[in-house]
Amino acid sequence: MRRPSELAEMVEDNPVLPRGDCERVSGYGVMGLTFRSGHVLGLRRWTASSVGERFTSIWHRDPGGRWTFYESVNCDVACSRYFGSEVERGVVVPIELQWQGPARLRVRTADGAVEWTLDMSSSLVTRVMSTVGSAIPLSGWRSRPVLLAMGAMAGRALRVGRVRLTGLTSNDQHFDANPLRIWYVTDSQASVGRDLGPVGPLSEQAHMADFYFPQRGIFAVGRVFVTPKRERPVQVPIR
Numbered sequence: 001m002r003r004p005s006e007l008a009e010m011v012e013d014n015p016v017l018p019r020g021d022c023e024r025v026s027g028y029g030v031m032g033l034t035f036r037s038g039h040v041l042g043l044r045r046w047t048a049s050s051v052g053e054r055f056t057s058i059w060h061r062d063p064g065g066r067w068t069f070y071e072s073v074n075c076d077v078a079c080s081r082y083f084g085s086e087v088e089r090g091v092v093v094p095i096e097l098q099w100q101g102p103a104r105l106r107v108r109t110a111d112g113a114v115e116w117t118l119d120m121s122s123s124l125v126t127r128v129m130s131t132v133g134s135a136i137p138l139s140g141w142r143s144r145p146v147l148l149a150m151g152a153m154a155g156r157a158l159r160v161g162r163v164r165l166t167g168l169t170s171n172d173q174h175f176d177a178n179p180l181r182i183w184y185v186t187d188s189q190a191s192v193g194r195d196l197g198p199v200g201p202l203s204e205q206a207h208m209a210d211f212y213f214p215q216r217g218i219f220a221v222g223r224v225f226v227t228p229k230r231e232r233p234v235q236v237p238i239r
Contacts, residue, residue, distance in 0.1 A: 167210025
């Protein structure tokens with residue numbers, strides 16, 4: 001099985017937008033990483049998007065439940081397009097991703113507000129799930145019963161709490177998430193204005209609408225399909 005850096009390089013050099021008549025993105029990122037201090041981080045690096053240029057987004061929730069999105073492009077074509085109604089602050093800023101090894105990634109914003117490194121590794125469970133995920137046809141990945149079953153199975157097998165691969169975003173669009181290959185995040189150091197401390201599960205699992213952040217860090221290469229439910233303006237205060 002290829003290392004995370006190899007697959008990330010592949011989708012950077014050869015971005016592929018999946019077939020569909022809805023909005024789509026593909027690439028890689030950290031589905032979620034929780035810290036014992038109550039902070040939550042997420043990373044989305046979409047190398048292909050049906051609504052604009054490629055972009056990077058860092059999601060941060062503080063212990064008080066306030067979300068900030070750091071995005072490399074304007075929020076109307078980035079992740080705020082789908083989850084902005086729950087975001088208290090949006091910051092448009094260049095974001096640097098640097099692979100420091102086959103399974104070690106450094107993430108930082110150009111203004112230094114976010115400094116984050118993470119190490120990844122595979123296990124028997126992640127290797128099996130990656131093999132199965134890569135073999136499922138696109139029709140299966142777009143099937144709500146299949147995604148509901150896969151989410152329930154993944155939550156138990158990975159021991160990460162509740163997993164929802166299909167549901168509604170904060171802005172009331174429908175999403176189908178397709179993590180094709182996954183790894184555990186085994187170690188991480190991060191600062192967002194202050195050091196976030198050691199990683200660890202939260203007393204109550206964090207979520208934004210129907211998307212639940214795993215209680216143990218998961219790095220994934222995959223894609224997401226989004227279908228508008230109703231028009232809703234994105235209102236995120238930009239610094």
